[in-house]
Amino acid sequence: MAGQESAYRVDALVAEDIDAYLAQHQAKSLLRFITCGSVDDGKSTLIGRLLYDSKMIFEDQLSALEADSKRVGTQGQNIDFALLVDGLAAEREQGITIDVAYRFFATEKRKFIVADTPGHEQYTRNMVTGASTADLAVILIDARKGVLTQTRRHSYLAHLIGIRHIVLAVNKMDLVGYDRQVFDRIVADYRAFANSIGIDAFTPIPISGLGGDNIASRSAITPWYSGPTLIEHLETVDVDIDAVATEPFRMPVQWVNRPNLDFRGFSGLIASGTVRPGDAVRIVPSGRTSKIARIVAMGGDLDEARAGQSVTITLADEIDCSRGDLIAAASAPPEVADQFQATIVWMDAEPMLVGRAYWLKIGAQMVSATIQEPRHAVDVNTMAELSVRTLELNDIGVAEVYTDRPIAFEAYATNRDLGGFILIDKITNATVAAGLLSFALRRSQNVHWQSIEITRDAHAAQKGQRPKLLWFTGLSGSGKSTIANLVEKRLHALGKHSFLLDGDNIRHGLNRDLGFTDADRIENIRRVGEVAKLMTDAGLIVLTAFISPFRAERSMVRSMFAERDFIEIFISTPLAVAEERDVKGLYKKARAGDLKNFTGIDSPYEEPEAPELIIDTTAMSPDDAADLIVRTCLA
Template sequence: MTLHLAAERDLIASDIAAYLERQKSKELLRFITCGSVDDGKSTLIGRLLYETRQIFDDQMAALEADSRKVGTQGQKIDFALLVDGLSAEREQGITIDVAYRFFATDKRKFIVADTPGHEQYTRNMVTGASTADLALLLVDARKGVLEQTRRHSILANLVGIRRLVLAVTKMDLVDYDRDLFDAIVADYRAFAEKIGIAEWIAIPVSGLGGDNVAAPGSAMAWYSGPTLLEHLETVPIDSAADEVKPFRMPVQWVNRPDQNFRGFAGQVASGRIAPGDAIRILPSGRMTKLARVVTMDGDLQEAVAGQSVTLTLADEVDCSRGDVIAAAKDPPHAADQFEATIVWMADEPLTPGRGYWLKLGTQTATATVAHPKHQLNVNTLEELAAKTLELNAIGVAEVTTDRALVFEPYRDDHGGAPNRALGGFILIDKLSNATVAAGMLHFALRRAENVHWQALDVGRETHARLKGQRPAVLWFTGLSGAGKSTIANLVEKKLAALGRHTFLLDGDNIRHGLNKDLGFTETDRIENIRRVGEVAKLMSDAGLIVLTAFISPFRAEREMVRHMVPDGEFFEIFVDTPLGEAERRDVKGLYAKARAGELPNFTGIDSPYEAPEDPELRIDTTQLSAEQAAEKIVETLLARG
C-alpha cells in the first residue's frame, strides 16, 4: 500500500511538472475588454472562463446560487458575477476598477483586463491598455457605436494596440439580426479609417448564450468567420517583435550582495544581447562590453526581450537606477524637451507650468507641461484649442524636464509594437503622489538638441570667493500683508551693513517689468514664480545673497525653486501672519476689494495659500516685530556660515 501511494504521488508530481512545463512554453496574449457602459464585458469574460474550463465546481455552485439571488438573468448563470468582484460593482451592475483574469487553452495563455466602460473611469481603461497586445471592443447591438466606443478606440490606438476585435454583443436581444450587425460594422469601419486602425475584425456574439464565443451559434449561420476564442488563439502577438529591435534595458536596481559582485538588474525592453557584445550606458554615453547574463537559475548565453536579468559588465563604469544599457551601435537618444500626447486622468485640471514628477521607465524627473497645442474631440476628431486639459481629455503639448531623459518615440515609424519602456510616461502630482496623466512621447524638440550648456571659466565658486561670502536664496513667503517686503528690506540693510553683497527681488516691483505680462490666475502665478526662480538662480550663481518677497502660494513651485540651487543655499522663510491679522492691516486695501469681488483669485479669499510644512525659518509676526524678525534671520544666516 505504501509503495503504491508513493508511486501515485510521484506520478501526480510528474504530471504537474509536465503541465507547468507546457504552460511555460505557451505564448502569452494580453488583451483588454473595453467599450461603453453595460455592453456585456464582464459577462463575455465570464463566458470565456467557463468555456475554457477555468471555473472550479465550488465556484460554479456559488455562481449559480448568486445568479438566482440577483435574478438579473432569470434562472440562467450570470457570468458577470465571476468578474465584478467589488460590492459597488455588483450593486450598480457596472465595472469600476480594472479586473485582471488569467486563463489558458491548449494553444495559448491569456491575461485579460476587464476595464470600465463609464467615462468617469476612463483612466482605468488606460491603465489596462498600457500592457495589452489586443483590444476587445464591445458594442451593444441595441445601441450601436457610441461616444465611449470611439473614445476607447482612440485610446487603444494611442497606446499602440495595433489589433482590435469589434465584438457586437447581445445579439440574442435583437433576434440575431444580420442587417443590424452589418450596419454597426459599416459605421465603425468609417470611424476606424479616420483614426488609422487597420487590423480589426468584427464578430457577432452573445455572452449569455455563448454564440460565437467558443463555438459557432446556430442562430447566426450567416456569419462564417472565426469564433472569438479561435481568433484570440491565432492572432499574431506584437511583443514577439520586440526581440528584433535594438537592445535596451532600463536599470531598475544595482545588485551588490558582496564586494565581489556588482550587477545591474532590470527587464529587457527590446532586442537581445550576449556576453562579449559592446554596450553603451546612457545618458552618460560610456561604452564597455557585457560580461555575464545572470538569473536565479544560473548564467544564460544571451538576454532576450521580456526576460528579467542581471547584467555584469567588463569594466567598472558608472551605472545606476534610471540609466539605460543599450546596444553600442544603435543607442536611443536623450533630451529634455518633447512633444507628447497626454491623457489627463485627474479630477483637478492640468496646470501649465506646474512641476510634476515624470516617470519614464525607471527614470524620474521634474517636468512642466506647456499650454496644450490642441485637444482632441473624440466624436469629430477635430483638434480644438485648449488652455488646459480636464478629466479624460486627450491633448498634445510640449513637456520640459529638468534633466535629459533617455527615450524613444512611443510609436514605431514602421508600424511595429510601441516602445512602452522608453516612450510611455506618467505624470505624478508632487504633493498628493497621485498619478494625474499618462503620456506618449512623439519626438524631441529640435531646440533641445541644438541648445547646449556653454562651459564658462569663471563659475559660481569664483564669484562667491571674490565677494567673500556664500551665495544663498532667502525666499520670503506668506499672505499679502504679512510683512514679507518690510522684513526682507530690513534683512538686506543689515546684511549690507555687514559688507555682504545682496539683491532684493520684490513681488510688486517684478510685476512692473519682467512679469508685467502675467495676471493672477493659477497658471500665471506659477509662471511668475518660475521666472523669479530662474532670476534668483542666476544671481546666486553670481555669488549674491538674493532675497525674494513673494506670496508664492503653492508648495510645488517653492519646491521647484529650491531644486534650482545647490543643497543648503535655499532658505524658505515663512512669514506667518493669520488671515484675520493680515486683513486688519490691509495697508493696500486689497482684502477689502477681494471681499467685494473686485479682485478675483486673491490669495486667502478665493485662492488657496499652501503654508510651508518644513521651512528653514518660521517668523510669527504676532510675536515678533519686523526689526526682531530681521535680527533673528540674520543671526540664523551667520550661524550657518
C-alpha cells in the same frame, strides 16, 4: 513486492504525463488583451463566460457563483458571469466595473491574460492602465445602443497606446433578435470612425455574453455570420510577439545588485533586442561603454537573453551605472533629450497647471518635468483639434514637455517601455496623467551647457560670503516686503552683497506679461526662481518677497538649491489681520468682486509645511523679525 513495483511504474508514468503537460503548457504563446467600451456593454460578463467556457472555474467557485447569481436576481439556469470578475464590493452593489480586473485562462492552443477595464468616464485612467501592456483590444458595443462616445474614446486610446489588433464585439445580440441589419449598421458606423483615427482593420463578431453565442462555439442562431468565434480569433491572431527581439538591445536598470564585494550586477527587464556575453554596450545617458561579461538568471548564467526576460547583467569594466540608467547596444544607442513633444491623457479631477513641476516617471527614470500650454486637444467624436489652455479630466492633448535633465528615450511608436510615461503630482503623489513621447524638440539637441571657468564658489569667495536665497512667503499685507527690506538694509550695513526681488517690482518688468491665474502665478514663480538661481551663482545673497501661494512651486525653487542655501521664511499673519491692514486696497477690491483670483479670497494660499523660519507678525515687530532672520541666515 510485484504490486509495489507496478505502483512505482504507474507513478512514473503519471509524473511523465504531468511533466509533458507542463512543458506543453509552458511552450504556449501568451496573448494579453483588454475588454473595453461604454458602461454596461457586458465586458465583465464576457470575461466570466470566457473563464467558464475554458473550464477555468473550480467547483466551489461555480457553486458560489450560482448562489450569488440567485441572490442578485438572475433567474432560470442563467449565471451572472460578471460576478466572477467584479471583485470590489462597490462593483457588485452598483453593477459596474471600477478597478481593472486581470484574469488568466488558457485553451489548448494559447494562454491569455485579460484585463476587464471600466466603462465609466471617470475611470478612464484604469482603462489606460489595462491597455498599456495589451496586444489586442476587444471593443464591446451594446447592440441596442450602437457606437457611443466612450466607445470612441476607448478605441482612440487603444489605437493611441499602440494596440494594433481590434475586435469589435457587438454584444447582446439576443436582445435585438440576432438581427443582421442591426449588426451590419453598427459595423458600418464603427468602420467610418475607425478609419478616421487610423484603424485600418478590425474583426467584427456578433456575440451574446449571456448566451455564449459565437464566443467559444459558433451559434446556430446567426447562420448569416461566417467569421471566427471570439476564442478562435484570440487563439490564432498573430501578434508578432518576437518582433521586439529584433530591435536594438535596451535594458533599463531597475536595481544595482551588490550582494558582496565580488559581484556587481545590473538587474532589469529587457525592453527590446537580444544580448549575449561579449556584446559591446553603452550606458545612457552618460555615454560610457563596456562589454557584457555575464548574463545571470534564476537558473544560472545564460548564453543569450531576449526582450521580455528579467536578468542581471555584469560588465567587463567598473563604470558608473545606476538605477534609472539604460544599458543599450553600443552601436545603436537611444536618443537623449530634455525637451519633447508628447501626447498626454489627463486623468485627474483637477486640471493640468501649465508650468507646474510634476514628477515624470519613464521606466526606472524619475525626473522633474513641466508641461507647456497644449498645442491642441482632440475631440474623440469628430477628431477635431481643439484650441485649449489646459487639459481637464479625460482630455487628450498634444503639448511640449521639459525635463530638468536629459533622459534616454525612444518614440512610443517604436518602444512602449522607453516612450511611455506617467506624471505624478509632487504634493499628493497622485498619478495625474499618462503620456506618450513623440519626438525630441530640435532645440533640445542644439542647446548645450557652456563650461564657465569662474564658478559659483569663486564668486562667493571673492565676496567673502555664502550665497543663499531667502524666500519670503505669506498673504498680501502680511509684511513680506517690509521685513525683507529691513533684512537687506542690515545685510548691506554688514558689508554683504545682496539683492531684493520684490513681487510688485518684478511684475513691472520681467513678468509684466503675466496675470494672476493659477497658471500665471506658477510661471511667475518659476521665472523668479531661475533669476534667483543665477544671482546666487554670482555669489549674492538674494531675498524674494512673493505671495507664492502654492507649495509645489516653492518646492520646485527649493530643488534648485543645495539644502543650506534655500531658507523659506513664512510671514504668518491671519487673513483678518492682513485684510485689516490692506495698505494697497486690494482686499476691498477683491471683496467687491473687482479683483479676481486674489489669494485668500477666491484663490487659495497653501501654508508652508516645514519652513526654516516662521515669523508671527502679531507677536513680533518687523525690526525684531529682521534681526532674527539676519542671525539665522548668517549662521
